[in-house]
Amino acid sequence: MRNLRLVGLLAALGVALAACGGSAPPGTTGQEGDQQGGTIKIGSIHPLTGPLAFDGQQMAKAGKFAAERINAQGGIKSLDGAKLQVLDADSKGEPEVGQSEAQRLIQEGAAALVGPYQSAVASNVAAVAERNRVPFLIDVAVADSILEQGYTNTFRIQPNAxxxxxxxxxxxxxxxxxxxxxxxxxxxxxxxxxxxxxxxxxxxxxxxxxxxxxxxxxxxxxxxxxxxxxxxxxxxxxxxxxxxxxxxxxxxxxxxxxxxxxxxxxxxxxxxxxxxxxxxxxxxxxxxxxxxxxxxxYHFNARDPEMRKLAADFKAKYGEDIRTSSVLAYEAVRVIASGLEKAGTRDPQQLREAISGLSLDTLMAYPGPISFDKTGQNTSATPxxxxxxxxxxxxxxxxxxxxxxxxxxxxxxx
The missing domain is CATH 3.40.50.2300 (Response regulator)
Incomplete structure (x- = not known):
């Protein structure tokens, strides 16, 4: 009887270990740890329905467009060409929905988050990102209070209030x-x-x-x-x-x-x-x-040839004139990709460290590159x-x- 019990315990332990071994950290698909290649997930949270969907839907497209361009150029080269996958979530313009969607995206493996167009939603998503120690790139959300909480995982590309x-x-x-x-x-x-x-x-x-x-x-x-x-x-x-x-x-x-x-x-x-x-x-x-x-x-730099090419390519693909909020969503994905390239790992905390030390040329009409201070605010951002x-x-x-x-x-x- 004791032998039968021992066999049962070992079998159960084997199942448990297999389950643990098969789980991947945030941002990975089909591999463990820092195994090279594969797919790295980025969660994108915007108002895709409701009164603010006019902007939210295009911002979601812009984030995907950035990922497509980066993937077409070889992906994240320091991770053996790992490709970016942008996962969309609809905040519906509601802080509580944005919060729950942020948690869902992290549970589904997002290595970083971008969004969300509204300050009230951003405050809730920032709290989720901090609790889960996952980088959150604010494309559009202006309130000063978002970055006054002592968070270390939230970064804002646009100017503050x-x-x-x-x-x-x-x-x-x-x-x-x-x-x-x-x-x-x-x-x-x-x-x-x-x-x-x-x-x-x-x-x-x-x-x-x-x-x-x-x-x-x-x-x-x-x-x-x-x-x-x-x-x-x-x-x-x-x-x-x-x-x-x-x-x-x-x-x-x-x-x-x-x-x-x-x-x-x-x-x-x-x-x-x-x-x-x-x-x-x-x-x-x-x-x-x-x-x-x-x-x-804040505004994209209409005098920049690279920005003009992005605008032309975006219109050719989607039939829409790209708006500044969408350029910021595009830039947020670029920041994450540059952080991944610099870190050489998909680990969210090492990615956070890499993002905090970046200096990245921007398509925005800013006097300098994207670079973050200790609160996570882009020091070059200005209207x-x-x-x-x-x-x-x-x-x-x-x-x-x-x-x-x-x-x-x-x-x-x-």
Whole structure:
């Protein structure tokens, strides 16, 4: 009887050991540890359904496009040509869904995560990445608070809220001074989450320090809003010199249409981190209503030949003009690939170490390469200013990135 029990125990132990031996660490497919070749998984989390799907779906395509290009060039050479596989997940624009999808992707073997387009979702995903010790590359999510938690596994490629708001105020003041057009009072229309509130706080502090009066501050629900006429009517009643608008794409178009209808007597409409005013689709969707609008925002470098080739190749494949948010998703996958190449391993923590020490040339209009400080913020990330001129979005400021001269003041089309 004891022999039979011993045989049973050994058999059970063999099964258990086989199960343990057959499990692969995050990021691997069909191999153990650092065995060369194979596939390395990257989890991509974006809003693929819901009001923000317009951007989320294209960002998902851009991440896959980056992986395809890297694979076509031989994959990760330090890992014997290992190929990248991007796994999509739909956050639905909801923090809790983004959090659960991040956990699922890690459990399915993702060596790193990219995403997620919204600050509220990014905060939850960053917590998951930290708990699982897996690198998380933020392509788009602006709130300062995300990187103020002491996390060591989260990195952000775009500028943070403080940079966006502060530089936005500086650019508005500089353009006004250069044109001899005083801007003494500014109304702010912003979406109501951490994204909008954090950009507003930074803008207000800098603008008031420069002598501008900021107010009224008008917030709205970007997910559910269907019309902004009431909000723009309030701006008109205040008689301010300028209107600053912070939000996403759909609400940016709604704002332009409301401005055209209500006709506030402002000298300029100035987007700061606006998800609409600097996109080529905006000129079609808003029509003449958006003519002259400015946007201080992160942007791809339209003067870079490599960026122009990416835009052409992306349009040839997908039939769409690539948007800046999608370029950031593309760059996030490039950062992970460069980290893997440098680390020579798919181990997530060694990958994290490699990413933290990277210096990578970028397609973005930044003054230097992608490089991260101790909090995970890209030290080169900074916004520039675009303007809709003649139905085309042009880079206009600072001069080193300008395609055209800024036209300031620029009262809304009537």
């Amino acid at each position: 403080s940079s966006m708001g502060t530089k936005g105020a500086d650019y508005l003041a500089e353009l006004a001074e250069a044109s001899g057009t005083p801007i003494r009072s500014v109304a702010v229309l912003h979406e109501q989450t951490d994204f909008g509130k954090s950009v507003l706080a930074a803008f207000k502090a800098r603008a008031e320090g420069s002598g501008m009066k900021v107010g009224p501050e008008i917030s709205y629900d970007a997910v559910n809003v269907s019309d902004l006429t009431t909000e723009i009517t309030q701006v008109k009643a205040e008689g301010v010199d300028a209107l600053v608008v912070t939000g996403y794409y759909r609400d940016g178009v709604l704002a332009a249409k409301a401005i055209s209808s209500v006709r506030p007597d402002v000298k300029v409409v100035f987007g700061i981190a606006n998800g609409a005013f600097d996109l080529p689709q905006f000129t079609s969707d808003a029509g003449k209503a958006g003519e002259g609008f400015f946007d201080a925002n 520039i200013v675009m303007q809709v001129q003649g139905g085309t979005v042009r880079q206009v400021f600072p001069k080193e990135f300008a395609e055209a001269e800024p036209r300031f003041p620029a009262p809304p089309a009537r």
